[in-house]
Amino acid sequence: MTIDPITLAVFVPLFGAIAAFVFPRAAVWLGLGAVLATCATVLGLAREVLAAGEVVTPLGGWAPPLGISLRADGLSVAMLGMSAIVGLLVSFGALDALRDLRQRQYFWPLWLLLLTGMNGVYLSTDIFNLYVMIEVIALAAVGLTVLSGTKDAVRAGLEYMYASILGALLFLMGVGFVYLQLGRLDFAGLIAAEPSGALSAALALMVIGLLLKTALFPLHFWLPAAHANATAPASALLSGLVVKAALYIFLRLTTYMPLPDEILVTLIGALGAGAVLWGGVQALRAERLKLLVAWSTVTQIGLIFLAFARAGQVGLTESWKAAALLILAHGVAKSAMFLAAGRIKDEVGHDRIADLDKSDIRPTLAQFTFALAAISLIGLPPSLGFIGKWSLMEGAMAAGYWHWVAVTMIGTLMSVAYFSRVFAGFLRFDRMRGELAEHKGWALADIAPLTLAVAAISLGLMAAPILSFIELGYPFGELP
């Protein structure tokens, strides 16, 4: 029995989830083992992709359009890799962050199902299959959102659930229209299709659904509360990884079914700009640390769409590469930041920004980690976020779209402003009620977020190999 790593990438976390659910007492170890095994699988797949450019497996031996095949190229493996590695580190972070036994028992199966769903999305070549996968993600993600069980979390989780279902149903409606027009649902069919009214409608439905799921302004309404009220590891997964799945589908779709009009590209860019500005304003006003971080996710999603629109329709192929870099950068940095924020909250006992400097406990290493992650999110060199922003602005400039450059710069300044609110809370010492408490300033639990944050910074110097890897198999539409 020899099984390709490409199928295992979906099956390993699935079996992990099953095992972790059936044996709740051993959930932690089974879960960790499954995530590790997923990492190994992805590594194996990466090797195959490096050798062959793309890997395709028709499941059940039925070739599309009748059957469903899995396909991996550079981009999908990059997304798989990001999920696996970020997921592994967040899993380590969860060991400490989830102190409640019941939370632990449910965290692992839900998280592994989430991983199953995400990996499934990254390997899928069939739009209906994508619909099922985003539902797997949605249910697992909502389960994780409300893991803390507080009223705010449940309320936010419900809001998230509504948005998720609606997004998925819009997508499903789009699938219906694709079928009406083409009589098939695989990507190859989409690529070959002539433009038509039904396909435009389908694209519109699917894109709106996906934008809702990925929380692009003004469809972001559900995100801040959901991400801010979840427990830290869940927030890290939701913000760092989950929103990327819908983004990835959007990327694939717009590559295979190009947006029919320049105006639409500009519109999406404008929504991105709106996200950057509105999210920035809200982050400036946020009273709690995790809420601020959640709003920063809104702005970062906007930034990714700015990158998408940076050079208009003509430059879409290149623009997607910039966006992909930003997606990876945000995935790593944001998960680090949420874990660090969770650590700070755990140590200090609250996460009210205005009162951080009153605390006589300073979890220094977590704060340092937070700052490192912020550097990447602000886009300061040499972080991956910086390289992403560089690519964004480079393309916009080369195309003469100075307005996108301006928005990016304003967004960057705003991010400096809202993150420095937090830094002030870390570094101010004259408002403490007493002496600085004897606190060693670090804990073993800081290692996972720190690793992520350091990765977010140093990956920037590896952008060239990353870029050449994600171009394997021509995911951005240049056919060989």
Added chain:
Amino acid sequence: MNDPFLLFDLLLASAVIALAVATLSVRDLFASIVLFVIFGLLSALAWVRLSAPDVALAEAAIGTGVTGALLLKTLHHMRFVTGRLGQDAAESVTPAQPVPAPVIWANAALCGLITLGLAMAFFAAPQAGPGFEALVTDAMPESGVTHPVTAVLLNFRSYDTLMEVVVLLAAVIAVWQIERGLSEAPAPALGEIWHGFARLTLPAIVVVGTYLLWKGSEAPGGAFQSGAVLAAVGLLLLLSRNYVPRPAHRGLARWAFVLGTGVFAAIALLVAGGGREVFEYPAEHAYSLILLIEGLVTISIAVTLAALFHGREPVALAIEEKRHDT
């Protein structure tokens, strides 16, 4: 075309639309749910008209039956919780911030536009155009079953179906997670007649469910419809308190939830190798493998749907009683 059924179609379509509007516009939530159930059944009828009996069965059993039961249970729970606080239980139970009228109109206009666009796109799309049917016909001999829908679900696109069962699994895990420690609204006393009814129907339902499963390989029916019907057994048992979940049953329940998914996935992997892909059942065993998978998936679906209805994970009674006291 002078199809005499067209009038029926038009009437049915208008009824479906009217019920959809009514579902969302009546004040009383209970009425709303009842209207929804009728809506679902009429939709199923429409699908029968469109020669989709499998879908109609699934919609009637799962989309309407199980969903309706879930909705009613939730309504009951909400009224119980609110009623306990001494408020008027008959009124809308969710504290609602009124949506400003302009927003409603804007949304309605937006939806109107969307509808218009979709309708235009729909009427411009090719009608009754070729789909997968030729491919399916060609592949049927190798599928191991004779009913095309079953062949699609459990062979050609079994990956989707596996993931669908995974969605169910995710749902039940999420629900158990969400309802940790939630106290239960006491079930209403249903009386002797009900118990007699339950006793009489239970075996019949089991027979029907099994029949549907068995029949699925050659005619409309199959794991999902059968699972839903069998889940009804669970519902009846739970409602009549003939079965009360105990903490000791948790382990068994977990196994039952994952049984279908696990075996389905395991078989998918095990058949691979020797030039065969994952999910590629050897033709000579395809029928038995599909039947095995369907059988186990049915059990999982039935148990899972019943568990979704029951909601919270069975917990120790002591905790439960304590919660009731407070």
Added chain:
Amino acid sequence: MTETPFLPLIILLTSLLAAPVLFALPERAARLRTGINLGVAALKLVLVGWLSWKVGQGVIYDISFEVLPGLEFKLQADPLAILFVSLSALLWLITTVYSVGYLESGPHRARFFGFFSLCVSATVGVAMAGNLFTFLIFYELLTLATYPLVIHRGTAESLRAGRIYLIYTLAGGLVLLLGTLALWVLAGTTDFSPGGVLEAVVAENRLAAQMLFVVLVGAVGVKAALVPLHAWLPIAMVAPAPVSALLHAVAVVKAGAFGIMRVVYEVFGIETAQALGMTAPLAALAGITIIYGSLKAITQDDIKKRLAYSTVSQVSYITLGVALASPIAAVGALAHLIHQGLMKITMFMVAGNLAEGLGVKKVSEMDGVGRRMPGTMLAFSAAALAMIGLPPLAGFVSKWYLAQGGLDAGAVWVIALLLGSSLLNALYFLPMLQRAWFRDPTDADAPPKQRIGWMLAAPPITTALMVLAVGGFANAPFSPLEWTRFVVAIEYQE
């Protein structure tokens, strides 16, 4: 001819790798921390010495790797870089000694020295950046590493100053990013190369090139404290004395001035810049900054504020020398990069000592301090007189060359400017000397607030001696001035 191509990288890494170790050390491990600090600083100085020797012999160091297609991270050790690297390596060692003394009992020492180390790495990186992209990376790192130092005290005031500092420098960094991008888009390279990389662009699109000049010089001008972008500098003086010394003499302001050199000489090329008509306005701006800074300095009573405005003024000599577009003025500018560093670091360390030892923070409190801290005040006097431009001290040498350059470039107004500026320098430094030496202490019997240890006393005296030496032995081989001539020969492609 390349021998050990990794030498620049090693120099960069010495302090960069020391930083995490210093962060991780527990507060109590003071001895170990000091050992690492001094050891690494000394090691770096030795390595830099070796590097200078090699570069003096004509070895070219150049290491690079691709970050994005075509875009490289590039370190190079050209003579101009050596000039700045040597300055920072030398002064780092001295400032480290001083900081150890200064912060002996303060809180957060691990954090302080970690960022201190990072700050020096960033400076070295700025110096050795082989293209504007790499320059940008270290320029931003410098901002990030200095911010925690500026707000080290953690008071409301220092946080406010830190915020202003951060806003100015990060906005400047953002504009630099914009300029770098524009350069990359326009020229297809961001490499530093004598003579510039923009000739083709200038021929094609003069306006774009001019705008690019404004953007780039404006961006680095923030750190160089060119008026009107200087406001952060006087505010940032709330930082501890060693940090101020670092900011004013070694790292931040100098990185800005150095950036102006790189931009004018190696991005545009002096001839191109001149042809664009951008040098004259820059020179005028520098002139305005020189006078404005001096005038503001006169009105300050706070010693550190007065010194800060003095920096605003003095650093612009460098800009002026660059903008005059005359090789002789360039020699003056480059020499002033070193000279001003030595003079100003002396003064800030002295200011720190006065505050620590005597509690004197204002000029009006300086009566008779010369008698109470003679060594320290001698150092201060030497630096102040040099700053005014008393021959043969360091300041005189640079001003002399600047004046000659002015004549060379046909800008006679420069002479007047320099004379006026020297007069103003005298007006704000001499009263301080007069109070220190010729007035009786107001409370002569008051015991010193705290004894000044050798770690605080020795560094300013050392740097003061250097001030004397670089002036007195200006023409000796390997003196800054000699090296400067070497650099200018390259930049002017003679």
Added chain:
Amino acid sequence: MMLELVATALITLGTVFFIAGTVGLLRFPDIYCRLHALTKADGLGLALIALGLALMADGFGEVFRIILIWFFVALASATSGHLIAAHARRVDRERET
């Protein structure tokens, strides 16, 4: 032919009963009357339709299935009618107290 006529007549009659039941459901004043109309009329209507269909059935198997359908639907409607009435009575009592 004859059979078909009879069957059609039965089904039509059944439908009339159903309609009558529905009118009753909509027009009668309180829950008990409504239930009365509904269960009675529908029970009869169902039986008539089932009978009509059974006459037209292809074979014994189909007849058997129709009988089963009739049996279970009648059972379910009787039970649910009872449950609704019982519930209504309980609510009424609660309201009185």
Added chain:
Amino acid sequence: MTPDLIYGATGIAVFAIGLIGALCAQDRLRRVLALKLCSVGAGFILVVGAWRIPPADPDPVPHALVITGIVVMVSATAVALALIRRLHTLEAEDDD
């Protein structure tokens, strides 16, 4: 005029009604109902797409997809309803 056109229009109408409800409904439970309507609307479109002019058999693949969709939707509904129950209890406890 053929049934597929009639029911296709019905599906779109139902979807739109559900959409309005999902956006405007004030009541939590009713929003779930609205979403459920959307899913039925989408189901209509797929079933209509599968329909072929009578002597021909319909395409079984969309049928399978709709069945999958129905099961997925019931799962999502169950989770949403569980959240509603939980939230309602939490809010009620809060008011005590």
